[in-house]
Amino acid sequence: MKKTINLLGILFLLILMSCDTAKKEYYVFTSFHEPADAGLRLLYSEDGMHWDSIPGIWLKPEIGKHKVMRDPSMVRKPDGTYHLVWTSSWNGDLGFGYANTKDLIHWSEQQFIPVMQNEPTTINTWAPEIYYDDEKDEFIVVWASCIPGRFERGVEDENNNHRLYYITTKDFKTISETKLFYDPGFSVIDAVIVKRDKNDYVLVHKDNTRPNRNLKVAFSDSPTGPYSAASDAFTDTFIEGPAVVKLGDEYWIYFDAYREKIYGAVKTKDFITFTDATQNISIPKLHKHGTIFKAPASVVDKLLKK
Numbered sequence: 001m002k003k004t005i006n007l008l009g010i011l012f013l014l015i016l017m018s019c020d021t022a023k024k025e026y027y028v029f030t031s032f033h034e035p036a037d038a039g040l041r042l043l044y045s046e047d048g049m050h051w052d053s054i055p056g057i058w059l060k061p062e063i064g065k066h067k068v069m070r071d072p073s074m075v076r077k078p079d080g081t082y083h084l085v086w087t088s089s090w091n092g093d094l095g096f097g098y099a100n101t102k103d104l105i106h107w108s109e110q111q112f113i114p115v116m117q118n119e120p121t122t123i124n125t126w127a128p129e130i131y132y133d134d135e136k137d138e139f140i141v142v143w144a145s146c147i148p149g150r151f152e153r154g155v156e157d158e159n160n161n162h163r164l165y166y167i168t169t170k171d172f173k174t175i176s177e178t179k180l181f182y183d184p185g186f187s188v189i190d191a192v193i194v195k196r197d198k199n200d201y202v203l204v205h206k207d208n209t210r211p212n213r214n215l216k217v218a219f220s221d222s223p224t225g226p227y228s229a230a231s232d233a234f235t236d237t238f239i240e241g242p243a244v245v246k247l248g249d250e251y252w253i254y255f256d257a258y259r260e261k262i263y264g265a266v267k268t269k270d271f272i273t274f275t276d277a278t279q280n281i282s283i284p285k286l287h288k289h290g291t292i293f294k295a296p297a298s299v300v301d302k303l304l305k306k
Helices: 002-023 297-305
Strands: 025-031 041-045 052-054 070-076 082-087 096-101 111-113 126-133 138-145 163-169 179-182 188-197 200-207 214-220 240-247 250-257 262-268 292-296
Touching: 025 070, 025 297, 041 297, 052 297, 070 292, 082 126, 126 188, 138 188, 163 188, 179 188, 188 240, 200 240, 240 292, 292 297
Parallel strands: 070 126
Antiparallel strands: 025 041, 025 292, 041 052, 070 082, 082 096, 096 111, 126 138, 138 163, 163 179, 188 200, 200 214, 240 250, 250 262
């Protein structure tokens, strides 16, 4: 009898351990290394603060004028599919790259999404950021483009006077018309949509004007805006590529401090008061900016074994 009870106890513990493993998730950070022609790299973390590389190149860019993969932005839908968009050229492209995967190993055919084809004078299509709207079950993709002469020049050259644009889509087959997303009155790039609650959204973005080159926020009751005027900067200058992750009751904003050649971070509970958290994070060298999402431990373990 005791032997039977012991065996049942061991079986119960094994089932519990199996359930814990099935539920476990890692934070995953999309990445690239300069000159960005190799392809998609990935980092992973258990706590969202201390990161390690997942060795290897997980998707080599095959589309675009320059065939690069910069600013890789990924989101995971509730059905477990991962959707990736990226900058495919420094300039000359009227769109961005797209692909999807179920396991981060085997990918769909790469597509070029020509979102600026109706604006042939467009200089570039930079840093597409993908956001999944769980209320409408659709994707929003926001990017920065410069159309010379379209907006008041300000301090920037006509070829560096960016504004944010967007499309919506459910499947990347049928895509909405391109619309202006945000015009803060200055050159703006690198936008990240953060949902805090229903009808409560924050837009983290880069003021790309000289001498600022820093990060700001704006607020809206809808993911597609309209957004408020930009806040004061909450970072130093020469900052780009924000990525936002919620850890507990705080939002951590990672960023590429490219002049210092380091990765930095701040944390906030309200996007009004920010605390420097750079000393609390560790990021592998050469990592360049992407986005952060969660993936099951089973998926990450397969990547590490491969």
